[in-house]
Amino acid sequence: MKPTLPLVLLFLISLQQIHAQEFEPGYIITFDNDTVQGMIKEQVDNDLVHEIEFRSSSDSESKEFNPRDISGFGFDYGRTFRTFKFTDIVSEQEKVIFAKEVEKGKIDVLIWRKGKNRKPDMFLINRATHDTVHLTRPKKKMTTVDGRDFSQEDRDYLRLLGDVKGEEFEQKKIRYTEDKIRKDISLHNQEFSDAYETRSYKEKKEREYILLGGTAVSGPSFQEQSRIRAAVIQTRTAVERTNTFSYISGVFYTYREKKEVSIPTQYFYKGHLNYKRQVLSFIPIGLMFQSSPGTIRPYIYAGGGVGVGKLDDYFIEFEAIQGTDTEYVVAPTLVAGAGLKIRVGSNYLVTEISPGSSGVYLSAGFSF
Structure with missing residues (x-):
């Protein structure tokens, strides 16, 4: 066969x-x-x-x-x-x-x-x-x-x-x-x-969960950094009124680590140099638009919330690494993405492209 x-x-x-x-x-x-x-x-x-x-x-x-x-x-x-x-x-x-x-x-x-x-x-x-x-x-x-x-x-x-x-x-x-x-x-x-x-009568509402994981495919110093992205997205749709508009919420995680660090050559340079950054974003509200149900469903979404960042820095002095330092940062954040959902049985395979502060990410996953 x-x-x-x-x-x-x-x-x-x-x-x-x-x-x-x-x-x-x-x-x-x-x-x-x-x-x-x-x-x-x-x-x-x-x-x-x-x-x-x-x-x-x-x-x-x-x-x-x-x-x-x-x-x-x-x-x-x-x-x-x-x-x-x-x-x-x-x-x-x-x-x-x-x-x-x-x-x-x-x-x-x-x-x-x-x-x-x-x-x-x-x-x-x-x-x-x-x-x-x-x-x-x-x-x-x-x-x-x-x-x-x-x-x-x-x-x-x-x-x-x-x-x-x-x-x-x-x-x-x-x-x-x-x-x-x-x-x-x-x-x-x-x-x-x-x-x-x-x-x-209380109208029917449906929830969908999308699990994604991927890596950066472009961005500054693309070949010199390891960058990954993961996300868990929940959609809520009033399916009796619309099948193209949904509210979303979710948790998004990005990780970036430089493979090599270029140390400043100025002898009297003294300061911090970031080599690893992790951000966990909590998105309580957002909007998703997608095509009507079918074998293939294009979609696009955007949302806002708060991000908690962990920044790991090298402490540089006299042209050498003298130690490390960790800083935590909390700041408003935005997320966005566009992709395709391909139906297999009652679920979907998902592929998505999304922008980030350190490049463009290509992710894949599934929804249920």
Whole structure:
């Protein structure tokens, strides 16, 4: 058997595993209120609004369903969507979508995430009165006061929020964000928990750990120094909202040691000469951007924190090494890197290039 054939077979098996891992156990609900168990292709909310892919079993063919085919669907881990029909505020045309259920109680809250808009549309349904309101991201409007023009944010959503609760409730001023409106409705629903079952959905978040190790491939006195880099990076991704943006934190270590030290020839020279430096950086916060899930995922990241450095110096006097000295330094630090993640089964092999104070590092590792 030629050596290339096993590699091709391994690649094809990996692709099959990747495709299978895109599907999560779930169910669809027909308009006759029958529940059909199976597997649903997991995607970000925005990609599930108009169509889903469903399999009756892990090895069966996929079938597509849109909101006019079924009354809803859900994943077994608790993420659910309901078919929702409404008249669009702008076009005044009827639309049918899969809206995500996030709050349940006297008032149900459904959300509609659209593209990169961080503030989704929200549908609030009062189960007691059957009133429904459609909240949209506030728009800026111009007002004139004493002959001067001002830009002011539309606050109609506050009136609608108060209307759906009922006239006896005075709506307080809150910002138009998903979290704040959900919290406001959740508190309202708790007042009626004896009459209505309440539920607040907590979105799924995933953590990934990247382990890296490498060496410098360029920099000052490249051939005259030993330089290594190691890192442990944790990523945190709200996978239901995005699969390309993550928060990161981590620990980074760099080591540099000169193979030979050039001693100053001035007879009266007296001072310290660094020959070894180690830096341990703690990065509590950073950002990573990467491509959508696939076989190969390019990524880039940057973060900030604090670094603790250990500097080992020679004490030079009379053209000779007279002793050694160690100094510890604490200072702000920045880290950055760019690389590729190559998927193998459920994990990734990782290769990365990153800048440092003593050169450019090439690292390799894996993530899980």
